[in-house]
Amino acid sequence: MKIAIASDHAGFPLKEEVRDHIRKLGHEVHDLGAYNTEPSDYPDFAVLVGKELMAGTAERGILICGSGVGVCIAANKMPGVRAGMCHDTYSAHQGVEHDEMNVLVLGARIIGSALAFECVESYLKAEFIATEERFVRRLNKVRAIEKQYMPSVAGTTLAS
């Protein structure tokens, strides 16, 4: 799978570990920064991951900041991006299965690398359950909200 990953300075150490871990699992990883712990601004990195999803150059994204909150808020401003902060493995796979989450968000100041790796693996193994009518119905309602309240980007969506 092609995966875009990015973090701000606070997420940088965990991002490095997660990036190496998912490369070892055999995925193609696009590391979009940050590349050091110099202070940086999380929206700048959230948008880089969102752009890869919108362009279809990545199928899934992973974003990391200190808490996870900032990058989650910023990423969800982009059309077609469904980012969820998951610090447990159940949410990490259920978010994909029920809600077609396409960006996993982690807080580097909240969880350690061992749990982060398990969350990432649960997320990457999961698939949206498109055969369940209720999940598709709810996803379409989410898309309708996006279309109504992001009118300037109506028609712009993910390449999926």
Ligand SMILES: O=C(CO)[C@H](O)[C@H](O)COP(=O)(O)O
């Ligand atoms: O978690 C974050 C946003 O939700 C940021 O990583 C955090 O705010 C960075 O803090 P600081 O600039 O004090 O290192």
